[in-house]
Amino acid sequence: MKNETVLVTGASGFIAVNAIAKLLAKGYKVRGSLRTMARQDEVRAMVQATGQQDVSGLEFVEADLVNANSWKLAMQDVDYVMHIASPTPATRPDSADAMVEMAVTGVRNIYQAAYEEDVKRIVLTSASGAVLAGHKNHPEIFTEDDWSDLSSDLNAYQRSKTEAELAAWDFVKSHKMEMASILPVGVMGPVLGKDFSHSNQAIKDMFEGRMPFLLNLAFDYVDVRDVADLHVLAMERPKAAGERFLATSGDNISYKEQASFLKAHFGVKAKKVSTKVLPNSLVKIVAHFNKQLRMPASFLGQNTSCSSEKARALLGWQARSGQEAIIATAESMFDFGLIDEA
Template sequence: MAESNKPLVLVTGGSGFIAVHIMLKLLEQGYRVRTSLRTMSRQDEVRDMLRSGGVTRFEGLLFIQADLSNDHNWDEAVKGAEYVIHVASPTPNKVYKDENEMIQPARDGVLRVLRAARDAGVKRVVLTSAFGAIGVGHKNHKGPYTEKDWSNTDASIHPYQKSKTIAEKAAWEFIRQEGNGLELATVNPVGVMGPILGNDYSHSNSSVRQMLESNQKYVPKIYSDYVDVRDVADLHLLAMLRPEANGERFIASSAETLSMLDIANILRKHLGEDAKNVPKSELPNILVRAIAIFKPQLRMIATLLGQDMSTSNQKAKRLLGWTPRSAEEAIAATGKSMIKIIKEQKKS
């Protein structure tokens, strides 16, 4: 990490998969980074993940305890920061009894961070939103989704996707009504793959682990676009720095639509014997919907069956010069790092 007079950046949710890769890029480029954690006991875990990514010096890294569910410490978290990258949000891994258990914390957390950033004189906030705020809840949609699209929250969609949509809309409304000059840009990733640096990783990476470990013979007929987490981190930095990014949304996607079976085939291609358990066939949609009735973890997947979720990445490429890796490279990187994690966990 080079010595630098570059400004301080607050990254929220520093133990998360995307956040760690963003911090890795920032530290490599000489920025000072302050990151929020809900519990300070995870500091060493974050350092270990960054060390796995190549960071050797940590003088520019600061930690602060802050939780999206309350105001405590957010004024201190943003103090002196020129930029805020707000990554932290409830994840889709938890089964909720009431959708508001996910929606309200996401919305309130975004507004809490934006208010603190505005009051502290932060120049720009980059919000990590999601494809879930763009392309969900539309029947018979044709053609790639763009940044002009919004998910339909009146449709029957998963609370995670609804929370991302409502939270992002609340952020833009806040900027319009009471931002007082605070700048905002959002990054909306599709399925995030790429190198795993620790035990905290994305929902998409979890599906790869299930393929590698489960001995399941079938995968659902889900078609999605994917992106490498390293490219997601790059796009956040471009959205943070480039004047053209102010007031804009950016889809983070390789713009290649793959099925779950395509992912399985890529894993077999790159992992050989380590991918021997990966499924080789697809499960009919009617069976997936039936199973989802009894397995809540499949309910979000069931809502995506038969949907066109293709995306365009032309805006980020044209406006910011962003150049993402291929989906195959991202998925192969996930598989290789996941195998390493699985083997290490079996040893311990």
């Protein structure tokens, strides 16, 4: 039985819950940070929904990204940190400046507390949005050597992830700390309750007929269970220190391809799933009036394929296919009654 404690920030999040389950299964003690302690029972239930029934090694602490003092308390007697919490368009300000400031402030507060507690290593959850955004002319597959172009007109979320990761690397280099960053692509996989990620929302919308037309876009996808595995590997493996790792199945799947295999797999349940694709020119016009389309529309005509080679070669990581991850998302949504089949 391990006697080491891992602080997981943003414990109620999709990736965080799965990471907590993996850590508990390996015998770590886990301290999960929450912005409100009212969610403790909900998070425990979600962890158990992964199949990890024993949650006796899980405790919670109240902390917020912008409250430095809360992290000093949260960090006491912690050995490792998985900094997964991040402002998202669904939960935090939609202003680029406000979101960036919150994300960067969170990194600095958490990393300062970790430095003072002499934490062994921090694993930061960044995003592929810190790699592939703002690159209209990039035909090559994206790797960890790439960074999003901050001189371009980035969406608030992509800019916040990029600047927060840069701030994290600057901090650990100047303070001689150990860190690894994980950069997930579109995260799919079994949902664990009524809350799920914005990537999952697209699946629900497809089945409920709320996407009568699709964008001519393709993205890489990854299963949340594999993302959680990669976080643990990045925490434990000596070779991971100082490295970035793209978390991707390596499968670049268009919305039309996604719709087609969902219809084939689910049959009559997918009767409202559309395979009709909107012309790019029309999408760009509509995006001016629909802010939900602005981020995906920014990728029209751009390559978005990412490489999983580094995580596989350096850490021995293995991932399910993108199609398997997407189907698992839909199946779990039906299981929870989250998709209106009427």
